[in-house]
Amino acid sequence: MILLCTVAKAQQVETLLQQFDQQADVAKANQFFDELKKNDFLDEPIAFAKGTPVDSLQQQVWYWAAEWFYDQQHYDQAEQYALKALDKYHPANPEKADCLNTLGCIYVRLSDFDKAAHYAQQSVEQELQGGDHDRISSSMNTLAGIYMAGNQSKEAEQIILQALEHARQVNNPGRKAIIMGMASEIYHSLGDDEKALSYAAQAYDIEQELGRQDKMIIRLSQIGSAELGLHHYEKAEEVFRRIVPSFREMGDIHSMAIALNRLGMSLLCQHRQREAIPYYREAAGLFSKMGDLYNEIHSHRGLYECYWELNPDSAKIELDYFDLLKDSLYSHATADALSHYNAEFGNDLLQQENDAVRQAHQRTIIIAIVAILLLSLVAWWFVRRAHQKEQQHVAELMREIELLKADTNENRPASDTEPADAETTEAPLTSETDRAFLMRVIEVVNEGFADKKLGVDVIASKLNMSQQTFRRRLMSAAGETPKAFISAIQMEKAGKLLTEHADMPVVDVAFKCGFDDASSFTHTFKRIYGITPTQYREKSGRNA
Numbered sequence: 001m002i003l004l005c006t007v008a009k010a011q012q013v014e015t016l017l018q019q020f021d022q023q024a025d026v027a028k029a030n031q032f033f034d035e036l037k038k039n040d041f042l043d044e045p046i047a048f049a050k051g052t053p054v055d056s057l058q059q060q061v062w063y064w065a066a067e068w069f070y071d072q073q074h075y076d077q078a079e080q081y082a083l084k085a086l087d088k089y090h091p092a093n094p095e096k097a098d099c100l101n102t103l104g105c106i107y108v109r110l111s112d113f114d115k116a117a118h119y120a121q122q123s124v125e126q127e128l129q130g131g132d133h134d135r136i137s138s139s140m141n142t143l144a145g146i147y148m149a150g151n152q153s154k155e156a157e158q159i160i161l162q163a164l165e166h167a168r169q170v171n172n173p174g175r176k177a178i179i180m181g182m183a184s185e186i187y188h189s190l191g192d193d194e195k196a197l198s199y200a201a202q203a204y205d206i207e208q209e210l211g212r213q214d215k216m217i218i219r220l221s222q223i224g225s226a227e228l229g230l231h232h233y234e235k236a237e238e239v240f241r242r243i244v245p246s247f248r249e250m251g252d253i254h255s256m257a258i259a260l261n262r263l264g265m266s267l268l269c270q271h272r273q274r275e276a277i278p279y280y281r282e283a284a285g286l287f288s289k290m291g292d293l294y295n296e297i298h299s300h301r302g303l304y305e306c307y308w309e310l311n312p313d314s315a316k317i318e319l320d321y322f323d324l325l326k327d328s329l330y331s332h333a334t335a336d337a338l339s340h341y342n343a344e345f346g347n348d349l350l351q352q353e354n355d356a357v358r359q360a361h362q363r364t365i366i367i368a369i370v371a372i373l374l375l376s377l378v379a380w381w382f383v384r385r386a387h388q389k390e391q392q393h394v395a396e397l398m399r400e401i402e403l404l405k406a407d408t409n410e411n412r413p414a415s416d417t418e419p420a421d422a423e424t425t426e427a428p429l430t431s432e433t434d435r436a437f438l439m440r441v442i443e444v445v446n447e448g449f450a451d452k453k454l455g456v457d458v459i460a461s462k463l464n465m466s467q468q469t470f471r472r473r474l475m476s477a478a479g480e481t482p483k484a485f486i487s488a489i490q491m492e493k494a495g496k497l498l499t500e501h502a503d504m505p506v507v508d509v510a511f512k513c514g515f516d517d518a519s520s521f522t523h524t525f526k527r528i529y530g531i532t533p534t535q536y537r538e539k540s541g542r543n544a
């Protein structure tokens with residue numbers, strides 16, 4: 001019922017706006033503002049006298065239309081009216097900064113950080129000229145949020161700390177709470193969640209004193225995010241379960257979607273993937289409708305991580321979609337644009353060193369970067385060479401295991417008999433005794449796959465040996481360490497299962513080869529074979 005009433009009010013506002021667009025006059029402008037006041041959207045009534053110029057009417061109506069649509073989370077319409085309003089402002093009009101600031105906020109929601117930084121930067125510059133600390137802090141808060149969303153949180157930190165300094169110059173607790181909330185978000189993105197929690201808690205206390213219930217819920221969301229970053233997953237879950245229904249009832253879909261993402265993460269971190277999936281899925285759908293790529297990619301990343309162990313095929317779909325969205329969001333053009341705006345802003349506000357010192361630092365940094373790249377290249381070559389040698393070595397060992405098993409099956413049954421006192425047996429081993437010993441090791445390892453008891457100590461115990469004696473005998477018989485020999489047995493078995501059982505899921509192959517999860521199995525398999533288990537199966541199928 002509440003939702004239907006809200007929709008009806010929104011339709012009335014939009015109807016009056018359309019009538020004004022068709023014929024801009026004082027009466028229609030005043031009707032529009034009266035409706036905004038009835039919706040509690042304005043703190044003070046706005047009314048125009050007869051004879052007010054049409055340009056002034058359009059400027060105010062379109063600006064407030066942009067604010068209205070932004071609040072309703074209709075960002076495309078908000079953009080349309082904000083741009084129309086901006087054209088009507090005189091360059092020296094101090095209120096132009098408000099419109100610029102609103103455009104910055106709109107483009108953040110539309111994930112266009114280039115345009116967001118462009119307008120927010122202009123807003124800050126104009127407010128600095130005016131010297132109003134409250135307005136300066138507000139515009140800086142917007143700019144800091146843009147840099148955070150643009151994946152440049154260190155720059156955002158510098159800006160938000162300056163915004164806090166300006167906010168402390170005036171007695172506006174509401175503004176201070178908003179900026180502290182943004183500081184909490186920025187420090188969360190930087191991984192400093194102790195600070196994030198402190199700022200969010202201070203902001204919450206201010207909102208509570210002011211009695212702003214809607215803002216208190218947002219501060220709780222920021223507290224929940226900090227708790228998540230501190231690995232207090234149950235606390236975070238409790239917070240987000242509490243606030244999601246509140247956001248839903250308020251109609252704040254955007255904040256609700258963010259909370260759904262974080263609720264999903266709190267469940268995922270508790271290994272409750274199936275419970276997390278519906279929350280991530282709902283959030284992804286909401287962000288997609290709003291055109292918010294920045295938050296939508298977090299939804300799909302969460303879904304990928306949930307599906308990793310549950311359904312590898314679904315996981316791959318989510319990963320591909322995540323990569324596609326990420327490439328769209330963080331394009332080179334966007335990164336270059338933000339760097340450009342940051343450089344301009346830094347020249348006026350953030351840089352303390354003179355040009356000569358900065359240039360010297362830049363030369364030092366360039367030299368250091370070149371050196372690091374060269375060292376990295378050399379290190380990469382050695383690692384790659386070692387990796388290739390490991391692959392060749394394990395491949396040879398697997399072939400030897402296959403030959404050993406084939407030879408044993410053809411010529412004689414494998415002996416299960418070990419010397420009565422294996423601990424004290426030091427006599428040289430004959431080839432036949434070596435073969436029997438190695439076959440027994442292979443049998444014990446295969447028996448250990450079921451309960452994943454593949455440790456050297458466990459296998460040595462089953463062979464009635466100490467770990468030291470087991471290592472010595474295996475080195476003597478096969479010239480290999482226990483770890484390498486066990487890994488080769490696992491990979492040899494994995495290759496056969498993938499080839500001979502085409503319908504067996506990869507996760508089941510992993511379990512049958514003694515791995516706890518598909519992730520570590522895939523990592524080990526790819527290190528040895530050079531391709532993933534799925535690619536190996538496909539390649540084997542083509543060669544069959």
